[in-house]
Amino acid sequence: MPDEREPPGQPGESHGPEAESAPDGGASRTASEQPRQPAHPPRVGPSGEPVRDLPPAESKRMNRRELLKLAPVIVLGAFAIPKWQQPLLNEGYAFGDWASGKLFGRHRLARTFSDHEVAPLERFPYNYYDVLYPDIDFSTWTLTVEGLVQRPGDYKLQQIQAFPKIVQNTRHVCVEGWDVIGNFGGARASDFLRAIGADLTARYLEVECLDQYYESIDMETILHPQTLLCYEMYGQPLPPGHGAPLRLQMPTKLGYKQAKYLDTIRVTNVLKDGRQGYWEDQGYDWYGGL
Amino acid sequence: MASTANAIDRKQAQPVTMVYEHPFIVRFAHWVNAVALLVMIGSGLQVFVAFPSFGPKIPQKNFFVPPKAITLGGWLGGSLQWHFTFMWFFMGSGLLYVIYQVVSGHWRQVLFLPHDIKGVWPMAKHYFFFGKKPPVKAAYNSLQKLAYTSTLFFGVLSTLTGLVLWKPVQFWWLMLLFGGFRLTRIWHFISMCGFVAFIPGHLIMVALHGWNNFYSMITGWKREPEYLD
Secondary structure, eight states: OTTOOOOTTOTTSSOOGGGGOOTTTTTTOOTTTSOOOTTOOOSBOTTSOBEEEEOHHHHHHHHHHHHHHTGGGGGGGGGGSHHHHHHHHHHHHHHHHHHHHHHOOTTOOOOBOOGGGSOOGGGOOOOOSSOSSOOOOTTTOOEEEEESBSSOEEEOHHHHHTSOEEEEEEEEEOTTSOEEEEEEEEEEHHHHHHHTTBOTTSSEEEEEETTSOEEEEEHHHHTSTTOEEEEEETTEEOOGGGTTTOEEEOTTBOGGGSOOSEEEEEEESSOOTTOSOTTGGGTSOSOOBO | OHHHHHHHHHHHSOOEEEEEOSOHHHHHHHHHHHHHHHHHHHHHHHHHHHSOOSSOSSSOOOOOOOOGGGOOSSSHHHHHHHHHHHHHHHHHHHHHHHHHHHHHSTHHHHOOOGGGHHHHHHHHHHHHHOOOOOOOOSSSOHHHHHHHHHHHHHHHHHHHHHHHHHOTTTTHHHHHHHTSHHHHHHHHHHHHHHHHHHHHHHHHHHHHHHHHHHHHHHHSEEESOGGGO
16 A cells, blocks of 8 residues: 555554565454553464554555445446346356257257156146147147248147157156156157258247247257157056147256147247247246256 | 644644554455345345245245345346345455455465464353453454455355356266255355355454454554454
8 A cells, every 4th residue: 555654753554565564464363362562463363364553544545446446336226226127137148058958968858757756647747828728639730840940830749749758757847846757658859850840950949829929939948859749648548737739848947938739839049029938928937047 | 723733733643543454455355245245145035935945846845935025126037136246246245355355465364264263252252241341463363364364265165156056957077076066056155154154253243343444444444453453
């Protein structure tokens, strides 16, 4: 602190940096044990903290300087300003989504469980947001495929069932905090997308559902080996509450990403504005990865 | 004339002994963490409202439904935005603090170690049962070290369990360590309880020790600390 000069006529008042390095570091010293020269208070605190003897005005100035150094903390106060709050929280989400993408292991498999660890179907909960059982004519149902695909069009359930069937016991995690282990069967989404000549370098898969639900998912997750176009649970056709006839099943995503009652899927690089997903547009985070 | 009077005042004033107790990084991390911790607790409780249980969804047995007054975010989506934004501030300030303590060697004055155990009871007796005050020998007494080290413990526990709840598939090995998904939720909740237990005691102590002590966590400098008498 070169600016802290002693006022004339007051020796021993201010100590330069050399005063801070007491020979023993002060670690074992107690106030009563060690005799000290008068007018020279200890140079370091009990744990080696720097000590200064300063005129009051000088000490005030030093305090003020240190106070100002803490000013960056006030930046957090921006979160309290209504106009900035939502944009800042969106940035927080976006950073989390970026980190989630980095953490995601393409080949890292979610844990699979043995049959006796699986919860019975009647104890497998499901949420709905509007329509519990949308009115679907299963005899005419098709999956419509759009976007960056060589063979777009309508695909029958039998065409999806023609791909190798994957059956897996995996954990379903709801954003609310509950989890349940279930048994799922279906075709790998990656098998289907490859077969129809989808652009696998595209960024997203957009999903529209027959209950007006909608979703968008990163392509990396869609191509994950455990991501299924799921048409079976517990060896039976998908029950109505669980999204019959076809749903997404992704053990690497939260439940709200796993859209039910599939109607249309679209391979794309650009998400429609304000249509990231039904819940995402209201405040859930987009990535939703586990 | 005023300036001359000031100058005379200054010459006559007694020098003030000041001790630099809290380095800048410690103070910065403390205040960022204080804000982040309150946000994490409030938003975390609102997240818990969505499923206030530690068991299965069917059948659901509620453990405790946090009242609106102590929650932040309004609903699950809102609280998750706060939780997933301020977790970065929480982790960042914690990491900054820990790295600084290790690199600077300051951990020696605050980390609770086995030899501190014997000092806890005399200090607790003094605080809670008006016992004789043990001699002040260091910046932190044993009880303080225990309290501050416990927050470090809860900070590490809440961070690691939080990472597991956020990414249970990616951090599967950590989830294994905590005994599975549902147990991890319990540990996460317990770590929050640890902070909730710490905060009132901490604030009461700050209030009892007065402005000078409080101000040292803002500017770093403590005026005339008792251990220099």
